[in-house]
Amino acid sequence: MIRVLVVDDEALVRAGLRMILEPADGIDVVAEACDGSEAIAAVAKHRPDVVLMDVRMPGMDGLTALKELRRSPHPPHVIMLTTFDLDDYVHTALRNGAAGFLLKDTSPRDLAAAVRTIAGGSAMLTPKVTKRLIDTFAGLESADAVKARERLSVLTDREEEVVRAVARGLSNADIARELLMGEGTVKAHVSRALAKLGLSNRVQVALLARDAGMS
Numbered sequence: 001m002i003r004v005l006v007v008d009d010e011a012l013v014r015a016g017l018r019m020i021l022e023p024a025d026g027i028d029v030v031a032e033a034c035d036g037s038e039a040i041a042a043v044a045k046h047r048p049d050v051v052l053m054d055v056r057m058p059g060m061d062g063l064t065a066l067k068e069l070r071r072s073p074h075p076p077h078v079i080m081l082t083t084f085d086l087d088d089y090v091h092t093a094l095r096n097g098a099a100g101f102l103l104k105d106t107s108p109r110d111l112a113a114a115v116r117t118i119a120g121g122s123a124m125l126t127p128k129v130t131k132r133l134i135d136t137f138a139g140l141e142s143a144d145a146v147k148a149r150e151r152l153s154v155l156t157d158r159e160e161e162v163v164r165a166v167a168r169g170l171s172n173a174d175i176a177r178e179l180l181m182g183e184g185t186v187k188a189h190v191s192r193a194l195a196k197l198g199l200s201n202r203v204q205v206a207l208l209a210r211d212a213g214m215s
Helices: 011-021 037-044 062-070 090-095 108-119 129-137 142-152 158-165 172-177 183-197 202-211
Strands: 002-007 026-031 050-054 077-082 099-105
Touching: 002 011, 002 037, 002 108, 011 026, 011 108, 026 037, 026 108, 037 050, 037 062, 037 129, 050 108, 062 077, 062 090, 077 090, 077 108, 090 099, 090 202, 099 108, 099 158, 129 183, 142 202, 158 172, 158 202, 172 183
Parallel strands: 002 026, 002 050, 050 077, 077 099
Antiparallel strands: none
């Protein structure tokens, strides 16, 4: 059972998310919180697998809470929620370790699927904004590009191929077909790349690759 914490300053939004997720197979909404401070306390008490958290809230906002949660010994996977598909805070959230970014108008079916995907260790962005988000926020000054390429230089040629594919938004199955390797091998390359680069998820890898001009 995937344990979920819902965090939003609007009670109606929290209720709506609960109504969507609770009937879904394998998902249990264990608690709600109305701001970042309550979210941190709820995570400590309920130990959710996934946190659905609004970016902008009064008091402690979602970005600040995300930073605090990422410092914990066993941080939950955090999905940031927003009303706007190009929220100025999204890039910071992904850089700080958010496992995904979804719009509040995401369909019930896609929301439940996103929770399952992220609980399984993958990352997810709302499909319609993935390319726009990365292109908009990761375009970069030359100094940043040089730093990104230096970080990526630790990868093997094969790992770099996989990272380029990740940056294009391909799934493990898509990468396996394109590069003619097993899906398990792709997953292993992604895991090694994450470890070498000191990153926590595929979205961060994609952003770094974009920074370096690899895609």
